[in-house]
Amino acid sequence: MRTRWLAPTFYILFLLLPIYWLLNMSFKTTNEILGVFSLWPREFTFANYIKIFTDPTWYNGYFNSITYVVINTVISVSAALPAAYAFSRYRFLGDKHLFFWLLTNRMAPPAVFALPFFQLYSAVGLFDTPIAVALAHCLFNIPLAVWILEGFMSAVPKELDETAYVDGYPFWRFFFRIFVPTITAGIGVAAFFCFMFSWVELLLAKTLTSVAAKPIAATMTRTASTSGYELGLLAAAGSLTIIPGAFVIYFVRNYIAKGFALGRV
Amino acid sequence: MGGKTINHKAWLFVLPVVLLVAFNAVIPLMTVVNYSVQETFGDNVFFWEGVNWYEQVLHSERFHASLLRQLTFTSIILVIEVPLGVAIALTMPREGPWVSVCLVLMALPLLIPWNVVGAMWNIFALPEIGLLGKTINSLGIDYNFTQQPLAAWFTTILMDVWHWTSLVVLLAYAGLCSIPDAYYQAAKIDGARGWAIFRYIQLPKMKRVLTIAILLRFMDSFMIYTEVFVLTGGGPGNTTTFLSIDLVKIALGQFDLGPAAAMSLIYFLIVLLLSWVFYTLMMRSEGEP
Numbered sequence: 001m002r003t004r005w006l007a008p009t010f011y012i013l014f015l016l017l018p019i020y021w022l023l024n025m026s027f028k029t030t031n032e033i034l035g036v037f038s039l040w041p042r043e044f045t046f047a048n049y050i051k052i053f054t055d056p057t058w059y060n061g062y063f064n065s066i067t068y069v070v071i072n073t074v075i076s077v078s079a080a081l082p083a084a085y086a087f088s089r090y091r092f093l094g095d096k097h098l099f100f101w102l103l104t105n106r107m108a109p110p111a112v113f114a115l116p117f118f119q120l121y122s123a124v125g126l127f128d129t130p131i132a133v134a135l136a137h138c139l140f141n142i143p144l145a146v147w148i149l150e151g152f153m154s155a156v157p158k159e160l161d162e163t164a165y166v167d168g169y170p171f172w173r174f175f176f177r178i179f180v181p182t183i184t185a186g187i188g189v190a191a192f193f194c195f196m197f198s199w200v201e202l203l204l205a206k207t208l209t210s211v212a213a214k215p216i217a218a219t220m221t222r223t224a225s226t227s228g229y230e231l232g233l234l235a236a237a238g239s240l241t242i243i244p245g246a247f248v249i250y251f252v253r254n255y256i257a258k259g260f261a262l263g264r265v
Numbered sequence: 266m267g268g269k270t271i272n273h274k275a276w277l278f279v280l281p282v283v284l285l286v287a288f289n290a291v292i293p294l295m296t297v298v299n300y301s302v303q304e305t306f307g308d309n310v311f312f313w314e315g316v317n318w319y320e321q322v323l324h325s326e327r328f329h330a331s332l333l334r335q336l337t338f339t340s341i342i343l344v345i346e347v348p349l350g351v352a353i354a355l356t357m358p359r360e361g362p363w364v365s366v367c368l369v370l371m372a373l374p375l376l377i378p379w380n381v382v383g384a385m386w387n388i389f390a391l392p393e394i395g396l397l398g399k400t401i402n403s404l405g406i407d408y409n410f411t412q413q414p415l416a417a418w419f420t421t422i423l424m425d426v427w428h429w430t431s432l433v434v435l436l437a438y439a440g441l442c443s444i445p446d447a448y449y450q451a452a453k454i455d456g457a458r459g460w461a462i463f464r465y466i467q468l469p470k471m472k473r474v475l476t477i478a479i480l481l482r483f484m485d486s487f488m489i490y491t492e493v494f495v496l497t498g499g500g501p502g503n504t505t506t507f508l509s510i511d512l513v514k515i516a517l518g519q520f521d522l523g524p525a526a527a528m529s530l531i532y533f534l535i536v537l538l539l540s541w542v543f544y545t546l547m548m549r550s551e552g553e554p
Contacts, residue, residue, distance in 0.1 A: 018389040039396075
């Protein structure tokens with residue numbers, strides 16, 4: 001079949017069209033956006049980007065988002081590592097029920113938890129800190145990380161563990177020196193998914209912050225509603241949110257397909 | 266599975282995860298349960314209400330309407346995204362430099378914050394300034410998703426297809442890549458082609474990843490909030506007010522905590538129940554040879 005490439009090509013074009021339109025808008029002035037319809041900017045301007053990079057309420061939004069996403073990824077993966085090991089190597093009281101309970105949390109609609117989360121994190125004094133958002137996102141990221149890592153760990157033969165015991169390795173030395181390095185790919189994939197779901201989630205991130213830790217996505221919605229509709233600025237801010245994701249995908253591109261196949265995502 | 270040792274000390278390994286998830290899941294869930302059986306007029310004064318809120322929600326036409334819209338939306342996007350995703354995965358290159366290019370570009374929509382997805386599609390579909398809106402109107406079709414319910418549905422579904430089909434593609438592609446070459450060679454010797462290869466080799470091998478894809482798409486589309494809220498605000502009227510949007514309107518907009526909490530729990534139970542049904546149905550069909 002010579003025409004096989006057509007389907008993926010058209011699909012990718014379809015994916016890129018709205019992104020192209022967003023970029024196109026981000027280099028236009030608001031007047032041009034509302035006044036003329038054009039496929040490329042007539043008065044090419046960087047003004048929208050300059051505003052974002054010079055105004056602290058804007059660039060702090062990016063720092064806040066990156067901060068809680070990174071904290072969440074670190075917490076989720078490091079807590080999930082021993083747990084996934086336990087699920088893949090041992091049988092213990094209530095293991096299956098526990099695994100299932102963890103997964104049900106992936107099914108909880110964030111809208112259900114928005115208000116109680118606000119009250120809970122206000123009560124423990126973490127409201128409006130990146131830590132609050134990072135901890136809240138653990139609700140769906142930890143089950144996911146455990147699930148993915150368990151898949152990767154089960155693919156490692158048990159003989160590895162046994163040989164290490166015979167050689168007299170204490171457990172923790174074996175775990176960090178030998179076992180963890182053999183599943184680097186799995187850790188990469190788990191970290192990728194934690195990063196992804198924490199980066200794109202807005203409902204909880206917005207509920208748990210007000211000023212100091214406001215994520216970039218929330219800055220965007222609030223600016224859009226308070227100072228009229230500055231479409232150019234909105235488009236520029238939106239375009240910039242694509243960059244971290246694109247960066248991360250580029251690094252894990254070879255693991256994505258593999259991770260989906262092995263992990264029980 | 267047989268090679269696992271029984272070791273109850275493994276609980277120590279699981280403890281951090283249990284504590285972190287329990288803090289986030291059990292305490293808020295108990296708060297919701299608490300609200301769902303009480304009435305409050307503020308000032309932390311509560312009155313026992315029993316199951317009144319549950320009865321009210323289950324009999325309210327508003328809830329029925331949101332649920333029906335949600336079920337329709339989820340069915341439509343599953344029917345479009347799953348076959349489309351599989352078709353694209355089948356036509357993707359298996360090796361060579363184009364694999365990375367395809368994977369990176371296809372994963373891009375998955376990593377865009379959900380409100381940016383909504384804002385992007387808003388700008389893209391507006392009839393005056395958007396590429397899509399302008400194009401459709403210039404074809405002579407009257408299209409304005411902020412006023413016409415049908416156009417709003419069309420735009421919302423197109424946005425979801427744009428946003429999430431890639432997930433199905435990536436999963437199906439991973440399933441296809443795990444099929445050993447020997448299978449295809451055997452099929453060739455038997456003279457199987459096109460459809461037969463798909464039906465008897467590729468589809469059975471993709472069953473597990475497709476189960477995952479359908480489950481994930483079901484759960485996530487059932488919880489959809491941000492993208493639709495930014496795109497249409499649930500309108501025009503209430504025509505795109507899905508369950509999460511309705512819930513947030515009741516809880517944070519009208520501050521009716523009791524009914525909102527009861528609705529939350531019913532909502533959560535529906536997701537759990539339907540996920541379980543999907544899962545068992547698909548697992549049962551996997552048992553066939």
